[in-house]
Amino acid sequence: MENRTLRVFKTTTYREKPNSDELAFGRTFTDHMFVMDYSESEGWHDAKIVPYEPLKVDPAAMVFHYGQSVFEGLKAYLSPKGEPLLFRPRKNIARLNQSNERLCIPPIDEGFLLHALKQLIHIEKDWIPSSEGTSLYVRPVIISTEPFLGVAPSKQYKLVVILSPVGAYYKEGINPIKIAVENEYVRAVRGGTGEAKTGGNYAASLKAQEIAAKDGYSQVLWLDGIEKKYIEEVGSMNVFFKIGDEVVTPQLNGSILNGVTRSSVIEMLEHWGVMVNERKLTIEELYYEYQNGNVQEAFGSGTAAVISPIGQLDWNEHQMVFNGGKTGTLAKKLYDTLTGIQYGQIDDPFNWVEKVLPEEKIDKVG
Amino acid sequence: MENRTLRVFKTTTYREKPNSDELAFGRTFTDHMFVMDYSESEGWHDAKIVPYEPLKVDPAAMVFHYGQSVFEGLKAYLSPKGEPLLFRPRKNIARLNQSNERLCIPPIDEGFLLHALKQLIHIEKDWIPSSEGTSLYVRPVIISTEPFLGVAPSKQYKLVVILSPVGAYYKEGINPIKIAVENEYVRAVRGGTGEAKTGGNYAASLKAQEIAAKDGYSQVLWLDGIEKKYIEEVGSMNVFFKIGDEVVTPQLNGSILNGVTRSSVIEMLEHWGVMVNERKLTIEELYYEYQNGNVQEAFGSGTAAVISPIGQLDWNEHQMVFNGGKTGTLAKKLYDTLTGIQYGQIDDPFNWVEKVLPEEKIDKVG
Structure with missing residues (x-):
């Protein structure tokens, strides 16, 4: 991580949150997202939390043509005390780097990404639904953005983390x-x-x-x-x-x-x-x-x-x-x-769960 | 093709054309591109030639996460008379639909896409380089744009055709x-x-x-x-x-x-x-x-x-x-x-080459 500064740009137009019982999977997104860019000269840089909005991507960006992209999926849960919890997030972030390795994408700083994830979830904590079985799905994705039609690893990337409140996977309980x-x-x-x-x-x-x-x-x-x-x-x-x-x-x-x-x-x-x-x-x-x-x-x-x-x-x-x-x-x-x-309801013998602590420092507010 | 209208919106800021001897592969793009959208209710619609510019794509668009995309590659060449020629474009367009079938992408009207390609190339004909071995690379690509994180075929797509003047593949002639x-x-x-x-x-x-x-x-x-x-x-x-x-x-x-x-x-x-x-x-x-x-x-x-x-x-x-x-x-x-x-320099016994005729009608200028 060449530059560990995380800036935050808050939205001015907040979206309406869906009812917990109307949640589908992966169709609603929160007010903010985390983005970070990669270039050969600056490495991973310009990390920031910004309003959720369309990405501007060159039509020649390699992700559209040659599929050079990786992603992860994890969830944030609300504990009985109303604290946001993450389940083994370090394993997802480590696997993101394993996927990066296979796809010739430069590795990310795992500690910094975890920090950024937690900051984003903390800012969006009111989006974590509280009904049984609901959670906030966390989707990091890295896309190759260099506008070049040669078949070769891209020299520019964008990492984006978006959040989606999701309903119980089985609305009527676990079902074969x-x-x-x-x-x-x-x-x-x-x-x-x-x-x-x-x-x-x-x-x-x-x-x-x-x-x-x-x-x-x-x-x-x-x-x-x-x-x-x-x-x-x-x-x-x-x-x-x-x-x-x-x-x-x-x-x-x-x-x-x-x-x-x-x-x-x-x-x-x-x-x-x-x-x-x-x-x-x-x-x-x-x-x-x-x-x-x-x-x-x-x-x-x-x-x-x-x-x-x-x-x-x-x-x-x-x-x-x-x-x-x-x-x-x-x-x-x-x-x-x-x-x-x-959900932090029972004993966690393996210390799998990590809290998203409100006191974690936001480096700089833009 | 539910709607065969092709509208044209010309740019007001023309780009500088590179020198023929400085052309690389797939790094320079022309002033305009062809775009067409797909939705379940309208099918493929809103076909237009517009200034080349970044696409605005939702960060949850399926192409970024699940790689649902297809593309083609062909070239336009300048004949000795200065006419733009295409080499077997119908085979590329037919193959695009074969790729669509495998990737669960709705088929495009092949005749209409050929028409649109020719219109785009005609508008950009001054971008076709004339030095030996140079040509205008034509890249159609279809990306899945529905903002949805479920693993299922997208219900929204965008077809884009971009053009790139390219140099001789082997600068010093054909080389093992x-x-x-x-x-x-x-x-x-x-x-x-x-x-x-x-x-x-x-x-x-x-x-x-x-x-x-x-x-x-x-x-x-x-x-x-x-x-x-x-x-x-x-x-x-x-x-x-x-x-x-x-x-x-x-x-x-x-x-x-x-x-x-x-x-x-x-x-x-x-x-x-x-x-x-x-x-x-x-x-x-x-x-x-x-x-x-x-x-x-x-x-x-x-x-x-x-x-x-x-x-x-x-x-x-x-x-x-x-x-x-x-x-x-x-x-x-x-x-x-x-x-x-x-390049239209010798006899074409199979009728592989198609002219991009200037007289082809542009349906409607926007």
């Missing part, structure tokens, strides 16, 4: 979803960008999701791109299966996202003494175990839904129904415990 | 390049987006290109993402090898770009009676044939360089030098013939 194994399309492959949070992975997933949605599925289960047999992810979530007396999740292999909720699930299960096995798992093996009555639960994990039980998984002509299509006890316990910690 | 086989990183895979011109493919390629450049290579040769043995592309070009008495190029398989120059090379070679074999080709086979003295030439094909001879290809510890590191006769003949047709 129906998913289908994707046999044709591929999300990511070894040697590709699957482990990075970069736009291209999500763009590649749209077609399969669109087809699955038409067939009545809420997500697809992605298999590996090489042999199309190893289970990788569900939609944009990591995936877990309770098989016999252990919980199995695909091991990180370079094409699976290293989810913060995934890590938290694994650590929590181990804390409870539940055996977790990170390993390769084929769809054939899963079906074999299912037929033998050994698959008791299946669920996805991610920042948006936290835990998403899988009620039904269709694989070609085979249908697997887990736990009678109902939320399993382990999925429910994980959901209750993780959200309890995130 | 040195490339390396990429063993670690993958550009695209079967079931992915390799056949589409979408940002994510190019973002994924940056890291390998950066490493190769440090090692003194101008491009990498991509192998297939599944078995890492079949030759796919070179950098952002298609690739050809003259082996024995035939020319071999990797067959289209869903992860190789269906290049317009690639098609033109194949058709021209067949027109000349040269045998062309579109088939799978492993790097092992190529090396085997090389060792037996059967590989006479290697070259890439693409819009930017047209034909790019490959002087040297390094594969792990193996080094292959083609035609003594010099431009081969076939590559030179293809380059001379294709550029001759593109």
Whole structure:
């Protein structure tokens, strides 16, 4: 971080806040955003909190043409005392730099970005909704802005952090979803960008999701791109299966996202003494175990839904129904415990939660 | 096309045109651009030619986060009579719609876009440089603009066409390049987006290109993402090898770009009676044939360089030098013939070239 000054320019026209019970995901944004620019001569510079407004971007900016961009997603929660809390934000910021590395984007100062995030959330704290299951979604994104049509890493970037108050992911409480194994399309492959949070992975997933949605599925289960047999992810979530007396999740292999909720699930299960096995798992093996009555639960994990039980998984002509299509006890316990910690309602044995303290110094008010 | 009106808003501040001998690739843009918007209710609408200026894009626009974008690249050339010519523009526009289909972007009216392209080029015809090897690069791009953080196809898009006067790709004439086989990183895979011109493919390629450049290579040769043995592309070009008495190029398989120059090379070679074999080709086979003295030439094909001879290809510890590191006769003949047709200097047996006629009607001047 070449210049650690954070300036704040407050808006003069405040937006109306939506009702807590009318919140959707990612459609409403707050009054302010954080922006910071990168140039070769100045490095990351000109960090400031400004009114939320459209970005002015050259039509030749590389992000539009060559997809050089990375992002993160985390949430701020309101504690019972009304304090804003963040869940493991340092892991998201560290992963942002891992994505930067893969996409040839210059690294950001992790401590400064955390500081800036907290300042922004503090300024926008009245936007954090307080109804059960609601939160303030935090979206950092880095885009390549150099106006150049050559295929090469950009020499100019813009980091933007926007905030969106979001409703409970499942309006009627945690609810099992129906998913289908994707046999044709591929999300990511070894040697590709699957482990990075970069736009291209999500763009590649749209077609399969669109087809699955038409067939009545809420997500697809992605298999590996090489042999199309190893289970990788569900939609944009990591995936877990309770098989016999252990919980199995695909091991990180370079094409699976290293989810913060995934890590938290694994650590929590181990804390409870539940055996977790990170390993390769084929769809054939899963079906074999299912037929033998050994698959008791299946669920996805991610920042948006936290835990998403899988009620039904269709694989070609085979249908697997887990736990009678109902939320399993382990999925429910994980959901209750993780959200309890995130909202500061229960003990936090791992010190995962960080307060957004009002006394943190704002360097300079513009 | 729901609304075929094309309005024109001329700039009042004209930019200075660069000298022909100072032109780089994709760094200078002309005075005007074409823009057209898409919404669910209006379809593609509000087509207009406007002064070149930054786009105002919401920071939550999907293109920044989920990479939903497609583009094309073609060139306008000045004929000996000073008429602007386009080379097979309908193939580029058709491919734009094929990319749209893969990326869940609503199709554009191909005839209307061609009309708009020609109008834009006609207005900017003084920007087409006239020195040998120079041209006006035409870049259509479609970006997803809906401000929404859910992973789903956008409901709003913007199509933009910008123009850039470009210099001769090889300042000192056609010149062989040195490339390396990429063993670690993958550009695209079967079931992915390799056949589409979408940002994510190019973002994924940056890291390998950066490493190769440090090692003194101008491009990498991509192998297939599944078995890492079949030759796919070179950098952002298609690739050809003259082996024995035939020319071999990797067959289209869903992860190789269906290049317009690639098609033109194949058709021209067949027109000349040269045998062309579109088939799978492993790097092992190529090396085997090389060792037996059967590989006479290697070259890439693409819009930017047209034909790019490959002087040297390094594969792990193996080094292959083609035609003594010099431009081969076939590559030179293809380059001379294709550029001759593109510039309207020689006979065009396939009617590949289209004139940008000044008399084409401009619907309405704003």
